[in-house]
Amino acid sequence: MWGRLAGPGSVWGSLRAMGTAGPSRGVLAGKVALVTASTEGIGFAVAQRLAQDGAHVVLSSRKQANVDRAVAELQAQNLSVSGTVCHVGSAEDRERLVATALERHGGIDILVSNAAVNPVVGSALEASESVWNKILQINVTATAVLVGLVVPHMEKRGGGSIVLVSSIAGFSPFPGLGPYSVSKTALLGLTKVLAPELGPHNIRINCLAPGLIQTKFSAALWKDEAVKEKMMETLRVQRLGDPSDCAGIVSFLCSPDASYISGETMVVAGGAPSRL
Structure with missing residues (x-):
């Protein structure tokens, strides 16, 4: 009986897909969430799940057309989103992102920092200073500064939850992606540094470390079938990840069920080697 009610294609699963009431529909009810780089891939899946679980979600990305498309798609599912x-x-x-959330919803409870760049593939020793600066500035510095911007507003709400999106490359660097891998390692450290600082303010911060997820960002690692098979063999996984594989764990980390979890990194990598 329970398998029929709770499994894939089940009654509750269908209700969730339609954006109607389900078992965890209201777990984030009334919360206001900011998700960066959220018009496709992992960010979009996370924004969708947070909204399905009751949050008011502000999406964002660099291009207005992408924001409009993503917002329209989620609003068509009767989800509370803007961008x-x-x-x-x-x-x-x-x-402006922070101001938008305040103007539309009066506060901020959740931040999911997902934006990242990787402009080069090759030897880390041959990466130029400008490449290092760009990767670290976008992937690390901007994340830290954005956290600083939202914290005062979370304090006014009595607390909040922050999730930084890193990668298993932060534990075990991907070949040819040295500077990117270093930036993702830095996010693991940033999570550990900020957790004790934010704790007294009732703000939790955790980190997500996805494995190889099939997104536009990672297409070079899986679009070619031979490359894909090699990556799966290297990572020792039975399949590559889907953005939706990351969404539920982020919603959990932002929920009351995770109220005693902070400073941690959750690996979502299909069993790929990451850490002890």
Whole structure:
């Protein structure tokens, strides 16, 4: 009986897909969430799940057309979402993202920092200073600054939850992606640094470390079938991940069920080697 009610294609699963009431529909009811780089891939899946679980979600990405498309798709599912353009490397855009949430919803409870870049593939020793600066500025510095912007508003709400999106490359670097891997390792450290600072303010911060997820961002690692098979063999996985594989764990980390979890990194990688 329970398998029919709770499994894939079940009654509750169908209700969730339609954006109607289900068992965990209200777990984030009334919460306001910001999700960066959320018009496709992992960010979009996370934004969708947070909204399905009751949050008011503000989506963002660099291009207005992408924001409009993503917002329209989720609003068609009767989800409470809106969006704004935000290039996280721009101080003005970061401030506008926060201001948008405050103007539309009166506060901020959740931040999911998902934006990242990787402009080069090759030897880390041959990466230029400009490449290092761009990767670290977008992937690490902008994340830390954005956290600083939302914290005062979370304090006004009595607390909040922050999730930084890292990668298993932060534990075990991907070949040819040295600077990117270093930036993802830095996010693991940033999570550990900020957890004790934010704890007294009733704000939790955790990290998500996805494995190889099939998104546009990672297409070079899986679109070619031979490359895909090699990656699966290297990672020792039975399949590559889907963005939706990351969504539920983020919603959990932002929920009351995770109220005693902070400073941790959750690996979602299909069993790929990551850490002890």
